[in-house]
Amino acid sequence: MRYLCVLLVICTAFIQQPAWRKIQINGKAQGTTYHITWYAQDSTIGQPQIDSILARIDTSLSIYNPQSLITKFNNGNSVVMDNHFRTVLNKSLETYHQTNGIFDITVLPLVQAWGFGPKKVNALPDSATIKSIKGCVTSLNLYTKGNTLYKRKACTGIDVNGIAQGYSVDVIAGFLEAHGIRNYLVEVGGEIRVKGHKQPGNEKMKIGIEAPGENDFELSMISKIISVDSGAITTSGSYRKFYESEGKKITHLIDPRTGYPTQNELISVTVFAPDAITADALDNALMVMGLKKALQFTEQRTNIAAHLIYRTPDGKIADTASSRFYKLLQ
Template sequence: MRNLLFFLPLFLCGAVGHQAEPIRAYRITGFAQGTTWQVTYYAADSLVIKSQIDSILDQIDSSLSIYKSYSLISRFNQAESTVNMDGHMAFVINKSIETYRQTEGIFDITVQPLVQAWGFGAKKIEKLPDSATIRLLKQCVDTRFLAVQGNRLTKSKPCVKIDVNGIAQGYSVDVVAAFLDSQHISNYIVEIGGEIRIKGRRQPGNVKMKVGIEAPGEDEFQLSLLQKIISLDSGAITTSGSYRKFYESGGKKISHIIDPATGYSMQGSLISVTVYAPDAITADAYDNALMVMGLQKAITFIEKRKDMAAYFIYRDKQGKIADTATSRFYHFITEH
C-alpha cells in the first residue's frame, strides 16, 4: 500500500488551558490493510477509541481484501460466475465501473491477473510472464466482463478476477470519516497508508490542516525530500507513485502500476500524481489512472473536472525532475 503523504508535526497540539471544556487533539494509530493508519480529531473529550476503528477496517477487509481467502472478493475470484455483495463491495464495485467509464478503460479492477503475473498480487511468483502469457491474460481483463444486478456481481468469463487495491484504501478512509461524523466530530484527519481525508481545522487557533507531499530524489525510485506543503480544511488527498512499489529485473525497474491496455508496467515521464477530490474514494480511484494517462492527457482530463485537482512530478525532456499542477491545485499550495 502507498504511503506517499504524511502528517506534519503541526497537526498535534496540546490542551487549551483555562477553559471549562478544553479542546484537545486525540490521536489514534494502528496497522491494517498492510499499512499504518492514524486518526487525529479535536474534541473536548475522547469520543472514539482504537478498537472501533479496527473493527471498521476488519469489516472492510472481510469484503474487499484479496489477501484474505474468506473475503467476498476472494470468493468472487474463485467462483465460476456470481457472488452476492455486501454494502462495502457494492459501493466500491459501482464506483470502479463508473471510473472505468470515465477513464475510457484506463482504470480497470479486472487487471488482477496481470497484477498477479507481475508479482504484485497475493501469491508469490517464480518467474516473470512472457509476451505470450500477457496476451493470454489480457483476454480476461476488461470491466465490461462484469455485470451488477442489485447486490449480485456476475462475470461473463470464469477467468475474470478483480483487485480493488487501487480504490479500496480511499474508500476505507471515507468510511472511517463517516464514522467520525456520526460521533459529531467536526475537526479531524483520517489517514490510511498515505490516503488522507480532512474535515475542519486544527484546534485551537482554527488553522487549516497542512499536508506534506513527498518527492523523489534524482533517482526517481528512491525516497525523497518534502516537495510541497498544501493547506486545506475539507476534502481528500491521495498520491500514486511509481517509486514506492517496484522491483528490478534485467536491469529494468518494474512498477506496480500496470497498464491494462498493454499488460505491462506503466511507462512514461510521470513519477507521481497527487489528487484532490471531495472524497478519498474518488481521489484514490483516479491517481493511478492519471499515472497511466501520461502528463498532458492527465492535465487535460483533470482541468475538465471542477471537483478535482492534481499535482504532478515528472521527468522533463532533459531527464530532470520537474513538477506542475492543474490550475485549481495551486490554491492549496502554501509556503514551506
C-alpha cells in the first residue's frame, strides 16, 4: 500500500497543470475605448458581459443619454437613484467637502455654457452670464431622502464625467474579481486599475504616464513608467479636451469657484490611489488647485500619490511628484 501511495504522488507531480493565458478584450463605450487584460488558466468572461456592464452604467450616469437617470434629474427636480448613481453621488459629495468645493458635480451649467456639455453653444458666455450661472453651482443644492435625490434650485444640474470613468473601471475590476480573476489590468478612457502580476513570470504591471509635447495642448510620449501590483492610476490634463476661440484655448476643466476654465501652471496631473473612483475625482481637483496647493493636498494624505507636469515662469515644461509617487517609479 505504501508503494502505491508513493506511485500516486509521483504520477500526480507529472500531471500537466493548465497553462496561464493572457486574455484581452478591447471595445468602445462611454464615448471612448476600453482595454482589459487578465491572466488566467481559463475564463468564462466575454466582451458582451463587459459591454453590458458599461451600458448599464451609461443608463444611470451619462448626460449624453436622454433616457439616463442623471438626465432625468437634470431635466426635473428629483430622481430615484440606482446603486451606480448612489455610489458615485456619495463619493462626489465626499470629494466636494474634502476639496472645499473644488470638485463639484453641479458644475454642469458652467460646463454647458463653455461648450463642453451635450448641447451646442454658439458663443462664449460673458461675465454677466457666468455670474448668474454660479448661483446654480454648489453641491449644497443637492439633498437626499432615502434613495431619492432632490435639488434645491431648479437650475442645478449635475455632471459626473469627472468621476464616472474611474467608477466604471472599479465596477469592471469587481466583476473580474467576482469571477476569481486576481491578475488584471482594466483601462477605460485612460483611467487604469491593476491587481496582481503578469503571468507566468509573476512580474509587476507596468504603466506609462503620458506627457504633453512642447505645446501644452498636444499629446506626446510616455514620460514615466511605474510598477505596481495593486491600485489605480488616472490622469487629468488641459490637453485632453479643449477648443480654440478668438485665439484662446478653452479647456474643459472649469473652476466652480470662479465659473471660468482653469488657468494655472499645471498641464497634467496623474494620481495613484487604492481605487479608480478616488483617483479620477482627485486628478481633476488637483488640476484646478494649481501646483503648490495640489502638492500640499497630496502630501497630507497617505492613501494617494501624484505626479504633476507644469510650465515654469520662463516657459519651460517641468515635472515633480509627491514623495510617495517616487516610490512607484521604475
